[in-house]
Amino acid sequence: MTIIKATATQKSDEIRGDGEAERSRIFAEAFGKDQEFFRFYRSMQAYSAAIKPEDTRMLLSPNSQFFRYFQDPNGTAPATPAPADRR
Numbered sequence: 001m002t003i004i005k006a007t008a009t010q011k012s013d014e015i016r017g018d019g020e021a022e023r024s025r026i027f028a029e030a031f032g033k034d035q036e037f038f039r040f041y042r043s044m045q046a047y048s049a050a051i052k053p054e055d056t057r058m059l060l061s062p063n064s065q066f067f068r069y070f071q072d073p074n075g076t077a078p079a080t081p082a083p084a085d086r087r
Contacts, residue, residue, distance in 0.1 A: 043069050 031038040046066070 040069060 027038070030041075050066075
């Protein structure tokens with residue numbers, strides 16, 4: 001039983017590694033073809049990972065680089081500094 005489990009674990013690790021290598025190859029190829037789309041795609045992944053309705057609290061200026069695709073569909077608008085705190 002132990003040998004069967006070890007063999008299955010080894011095989012699953014190999015399959016996972018092959019899948020991750022293929023994923024990396026596809027990302028590299030996509031980046032080479034359209035760098036701007038790849039940057040946009042990675043930003044969308046970052047938004048999805050960072051902004052969770054049930055537990056996310058962030059204090060960012062809406063003009064920050066993090067939200068560049070909300071400001072400009074091409075993501076090229078320069079970030080504008082937040083207004084100074086005037087207390």
